Amino acid sequence: MPTRIYIASAEGHTGKSSIALGVLETLTREVGRVGVFRPITRSTTEPDYVLELLLAHTNLNLAYEDCVGVSYDRVHSDPDGALTDIVSRFAAIERQCDAVVIVGSDYTDVGSPTELSYNARIAANLGAPVLLVLGGRTSNGSESRTTEDMRQIAELTSTELRLAHAGLLAVIVNRADPDALDEIIAGVSSAFDDTAASVPVWAVPEDPFLEAPTVAAVLKSTESTLVSGDPALLEREALGTVIAAMSLENVLPRLIEGAVVVVPGDRSDVIVATLLAHSSETFPSLAGIILNGGISLPPQVERLVFGLQSALPIATSPLGTFETAQRITATRGRLAADSKRKYDTARELFDNNVDGAALLRLLEVNPSSVVTPLMFQYNLLDRARESQKHIVLPEGEDDRILRAASSLLQRKVARLTILGDETAIRARGAELGLDLSEAAIISPFNEELRDRFAEEYARVRAHKGMTKLLAMDTVTDVSYFGTMMVHLGLADGMVSGATHTTAHTIRPSFEIIKTKPGVSVVSSVFLMALADRVLVYGDCAVNPDPTAEQLADIAISSSETAVQFGIDPRVAMLSYSTGTSGSGADVEKVRLATELLVERRPDLLVAGPIQYDAAADAAVAAAKMPDSPVAGRATVFIFPDLNTGNNTYKAVQRSAGAVAMGPVLQGLNKPINDLSRGALVEDIINTVAITAIQAATPVA
Template sequence: MSTRIYITSAEGHSGKSAIALGVLHTLSHQVERVGVFRPIARTVTERDYVLELLLAHDSVDLAYDDCVGVGYDLVHSDPDAALALIVARFAAVERQCDAIIILGSDYTDVGTPTELSYNARIATNLGAPVLLALGGRAAEGKGPRTADDLRQIAEVATAELRHAHAGLVAIVVNRADPDRLDEIEAAVASAFGDAGSTVPVWAIPEDPYLFAPTVGELLESTGASLVAGDPALLDREALTVVLAAMSMENVLPRLLEGAIVVVPGDRSDVLLATMLAHQSGTFPSVAGIILNGGFELPPQITRLIEGLHSTLPIARNELGTYDTALRITQTRGRLKLGSQRKYDTALALFEKNVDKDELLRLLRVAPSDVVTPLMFEFGLLERARSQRKHIVLPEGGDDRILRAAATLLLREVAELTILGDESAIRARATALGLDLDGAHIVDPFDPELRARFAEEYAAVRVHKGISLVQASDTVTDVSYFGTMMVHLGLADGMVSGAQHTTAHTIRPAFEIIKTKPGVSVVSSVFLMALADRVLVYGDCAVIPDPTAEQLADIAISSAETAKQFGIEPRIAMLSYSTGDSGAGADVEKVRTATALVRARRPDLLVEGPIQYDAAADPTVAAAKMPGSEIAGRATVFIFPDLNTGNNTYKAVQRSAGAVAIGPVLQGLNKPINDLSRGALVQDIVNTVAITAIQSASDAATETAATETERTS
């Protein structure tokens, strides 16, 4: 039977979708197949946005229609028949899952006072323990609930659960008063008396961004259409509303950070003043402007707006000021697909405030022997978070870098420095609805750092005749500036390449960082996350046609990289023949490289020459190379040249659905990693985590070597 958990609440708007996302994310890193089931959907004719959000998670592979039980209509007309259908449909989904999250109903306008009792009855019939979500806020506008309020709600709700014989595994108080988390947890736990010690209570603080509507949602609710500005900024959260139905000089002092500003469509002076105030940087940054009243903008005003080149979203609707404001105040922000900041915020809040290990223990979840791509990525973030290294991102002008940085900061994966003009970067981040408050933003033309870096670079490159004047110009290049930060210990590693070529990213590292002792070349690997394990492929990105000596270096470096990421290295030196079956220059190169690896590192398990199928498939290995410790079990695959390696990794990526993480550069004294110019935000997040892990591993190795030297 799969692990089951039923997440329900005692009322609507408790934020249990955010809790469900946190539980789903936690389970997905322990078991291979996670499912989601919605016993009672909002409607059976329209798609449920919460269910769509959860089904879009990388760990879930289920069809939407299979994951819906019944609609409210059947629950109200024949609750027993509805329950029977729910149980039957759940059983069909459960057969496909190792763990399944069951998300209770939403207390819509057709809900009833007995809705919690019915959810409890479903949980009992599905044999699922309940995680109870309590809302930390009263009705909108009434502020946070007190600890005693929440204790009383817990008493009533848990009595309902007991009456239906539903088991309670834990309580999460969502949107709790941030200043009273401990008090709230203690008060709710006291609702159980002596048994409270066995029912954990966790409180997640209120976060204004998580429940604020986006500009796009407000345009939809008010029937407004975009007339100017950047559509990418419609995802920014609107934290409040400003009604600008007054003179320009009275509107400006009333502007608020993150506000949606409602301006009568015939008040061009107020519109332009708000735009200029937003653009000036001396007034609060507003989220957008809605022009109400149905007025067309005069052509001369349209020309003026175009001339300002503002990215601020400006939309127009046909409603009056009152109706526009009413619809805005009635619009709730939703955690749904595409809301990256909300998604990251929900996960960060869950991770910081809920004891995930305790929850897994209570659910009796045993870790899987399989390592899926999602499990591996989660492991990268967890390891990086535990080390908290400092990574520099030189490409502050790229939105993907800013989005990745916001995710990394929210999830506390690393300390970050972003290079670029601080005012421009912060303005763009704010416009995108991103929080970069924890980032260091450094201008590569900073006079003090420029002088320091120029002096050091000139000293490093004195043998090339580099003058101080030349060095002063060179170090303002972001790749050189970031590399100098790593070289001088101002950062632990660098990630670049979203806007620059590989050569531009790594050339400064060759000149300044240089290779580790005993390593002659810088090479790369891809971490290939297959459906059930992770392999290491090298070199697939740097050295076109390595010599035997370079191939041996690549193999040894790749084995060390594998160890850094928890992969036991069993090296296969690939060729078109296995063992002594073939001859020729290419085979002899691999044979020589294999002998060099064995001579230099007798502690490593290495086999070669060997064909890919003999290295990867135990059945083929038994026929071609019986008795080998590596054949059929290889984890590190070393390709004889870049042509073979690059094509193979891409073929496996496409045909086997593998997640290729990298390239991960290896052999440098300090970690510098290159991104593809087509990198996605998640690729950047993973690469930063990898760089942080490399830095921590290098530091641990250096410390161990120093200690050995001291005691010998």
Template sequence: MAQSIFITSAEGHSGKSTVALGVLDALSHATPRVGVFRAIARSTVQRDYVLEMLLDHDGVDLEYDECVGVTYDDVRADPDAALAVIVERYKAVEAQCDAVVIVGSDYTDVGSPAELAYNARIAANLGAPVLLVLSGRSTQDETQPELLGSSLPRTAAEMGQIADLALAELAHGRAELFAVIANRADPASAAAATAAIERSLQSWLASAHARVPVWTIPEDRFLVAPSMRGIMRAVDGDLLAGDPDRLTREALGVVVAGMSMVNVLPRLLESSVVVIPADRSEVLLATLLANASGTFPSISGIVLNGGFELPEPVMRLLDGLGSNVPIITTDLGTYETAVRIMSTRGRLAADSQRRYDTALALFETNVDTDELLRAFGVARATVVTPLMFEFQLIERARSSRKRIVLPEGDDDRVLRAAATVLKRGIADLVILGEPFEVRARAIELGIDIQRAEVLSPFDPVHVTKFAEEYARLRAHKGVTIAQASDTVTDVSYFGTLMVHMGLADGMVSGAAHTTAHTIRPAFEIIKTKPGVSVVSSVFLMALADRVLVYGDCAVIPDPTSEQLADIAISSAATAAQFGIDPRVAMLSYSTGESGSGAEVEKVRAATALVRERAPELLVEGPIQYDAAADVAVAAAKMPGSQVAGRATVFVFPDLNTGNNTYKAVQRSAGAVAIGPVLQGLNKPINDLSRGALVEDIVNTIAITAIQAQGEPAAASESAVHA
């Protein structure tokens, strides 16, 4: 039977979805089969966006329809019959999972105490302990109507009172309390709020004879601010002009431009939506020009109200400006438009990466996930899924944060990945590019890279310093200072020199450049480690239940025996660095002494060199892939071997074999291929595929940071066994 947890709140707008996402993410890193269940949905016609977001999380493999219990109409019609359906449908989900996150109702149209009581009944009947979410905010703050999502913070006494009421309802419904989270709390009074809730828990704890953890998550206005798409829906509007992708950007404030142009401009707010009557075209154009100038706050969008069509000359001016700012039109009047915008709330959905990252970062920072998993009773699984391995990478990178340089600041994927890396604390970043252009583009994309350093590759101080060093390093090739000054402004050379001179710990590039462009400067400047003759690569192949290392699949076309030995030793070291116990298989088309020929002899000689250079390594070769990977085949072909059937590091005889094999396993077995990870260099430089996804870039940054840490993962904590 799966472990389950029931997440409910005492009222609406508590940010319960943030907590549900955080719990789901924590569980997915500890156990392979995680499910979600929405006990009560608003409708069978309109899909529940919270459930869709949770189902979209990596590692959840369930269909939407099977994860919904009943609707509000079902509960109103017959509460007991609805409860029976909820139990039946939940049991079907539970049978497919090791752990299930159950999300309670949303407080749409019934009194809070009655709804919480019904949620308590559901939890008790499902045998799921309750994680109670209490809101640290009350109603909209009427003193700041221009700030969207603003609300009044609750005092510690008020938090204690709400806890008393909620705990009484849970007790009446015979629900088991697992933990309490005070969400959207005022940071200034978080400790006092926690103490007040703990006092309310004292009588509960006396009867339960157990400790109930209490955590506090501070308010982040960004999570409750509406997106421009949400505002467009709220005002029944249409997109007249601007970039549709920018509709995901959140609006943190509202400016009603019911005055002259010169009075509107000083009142613009950062990340605000500006409401302009459609017959005030001069205000519209002035607002767009102010936004483009860089000297006024950057706005999220414009709503033209009143239903008037813009004159043809004004439309031509808009086309000529080429602004990306979304301009939405609505037939509503100014008052109704403003009211609807003010009542629009942000949604935590998978299509807003910034909001998604913010929610996860808030949860991870303020909730002890290790304690949560221990209290929940979920044991760490012995298998390692791709999602678990990616989480291990992020945790390792966080443990000793390194400074990584990203040369391709003009690539949107790189900027999006940078925002995720910064928000989740994976690494510190330097992004190369013209600072104004890079930061302006980030604002346009609605992402936050404020904590990154943005550095121009033409910065005169750095160019002078780098040119002198590059000319010194390449003096034997006749490179002059003048030539070096030109060379080092290339972003790959600039970034590599930053790493070489200790201004960054590693570099990740290649999203918009070739492999050669990325690694050539490393050959010239960083050079190989002592005792290593070649730079090679591996892919970390995350299968359904384990992680293997494949090398070389990207760099050396036809390695010699000596180079194969280098690849094997470097690959084993890389495996150990990422917590994988290295058992090295030197692959060939024959096993042991059964075959002959030049290719087999090359592998045999390479195996002997590995044993000579690294006698502590477990290595076998030549060996066929099936004998290396399959215990039954190994027993027949190479009995008694410590590697055969249990290999974790696979060294291919040439690039043709390696590249095709990793792609075949990736596509046929559904493996996640993380890499290529370059190895053999004195300092970490890693190459991206030009088709890299944002997730790939994030993983590569984490890998580079771990390489920069230098120490292998402790086998007792995170070794990945085949």
């Protein structure tokens, strides 16, 4: 039977969604198919943001409507009939899953005092143990609860669960006072001293950032219209509010990091001064400005404001100062599917304060034999986190790089150096609401490093006539600068290519890093994460038409890369014919490459020449190559040329929905990896993790 867990709370605004996300990811690391289910939602037709959030992070392609039970109205009109519907709809979704995270109702304004009792009835009827989430703050969020208050709530709610015959799995106190975690855990645990079995209790500290609304949400609540600034910055969190209805000299000292500043529309001096303060290094970075009162800027002031070309969002609101401030205060933040930094924050808080291994033991979860794309990605990040390697990112002017860097640092995946102008990068990071405080930022024109790198580059390329004077210009190119950092041990690896061509990224590594002993050619692979396994495809990005000797070399390098990432190498040397069924120059090249490979690495399992279907499909293999230990079970696919390899990986990526990670360069003395210029933030994160793992587990 699939694993089930029901996440419930005794009131609203406990941050249950962030706990649900942590549970979902804990299960996804171990279980092949993890689904989500919402027994009760405000509406079965309007989107539920909690469900959308969780579905965005599952490893199944579940339809939203299949994951919803009934509406609040249905529960109120016919509780017993609604429960029957919930059980029926849950059974349908569970058939597609190995585990299901069930998230209870949210105590909205249409809730009732019996809501916990009804959630307990649902959990009992679904046979799902309850993970109880208690709020460390009062339901309106105004103040922290005492330990005794939380102990009493735990006692009352556990009794309610017991009366409904729902099993209590564990308790998490969320949004807890960070300075009293141990006291809170001890106090809540004491509520279960008289029970037959101990109940694990964990406490997750409050992080104000998770409660902060976005600038977009603030503008919506204050009926504001954006008149200037970068719309992309509307997704930044507003960490505070400054009411600037006072003289200029009193406003400036009150500015705080990430604040929305509310300025009466007729205070032109304050508006201009606030914009200038935001652009200055000596004042905090602001999240936005709201011009309230429905007063239009005088034309000459408007001209000045627009002439400053600030990216800071500026909006106008028809509301008065008091109502504007009141609405901003009432605007709640929420953990949404598109809020990357909040997602990372919630994930780290959960991982650092909840014993995931103990939770899996309580649920009696057995690790899955399949490897899904999400499982593989989590494994990459976990392995990279263990090694804590230092990776250099040369393209600091690209927002995708900055967003990825913020996520990597928050999740402690690697130590990072970003190349570029420090002032500009940190200012842009602040505008985007990113935390880059742990990143080292170095200019490629840093005089000390430039001189050192030029001297070394001139030495390495002396046989090509390179001089230090010429090298002084060359090494200021970010690809050369980053490669020199890796070469001299100032970084363990480099990831580039978001804004540069592949040639521009890897040419310096050919000149400086060079190939490993015994390797004749630098090549690449893609790690292809299919629905239930991960395959290695090579070479799909570097060598247009490799010789037989180079193909054998690529196969060896690809097998070694497979081992680095926990994949047992079974090598298929691909061709348009299998075994001895075909002939021709292309087939003979693959046949010779196979012979060379077997000669050089007799320990590897190899089949070739072999067609793709015979390598991947057991039924075809039984007919075409029945005695092969590789046919039908290949994990490393070596393509005869770049045309075949590149098109095949893209075809599989698009038609089979595979996650293609790469290209991963191999054969170099130190890891340098290239990004697609269309790379997404998640692609950059994965590539940095891959590079860190390569640096931590070099091939002998």
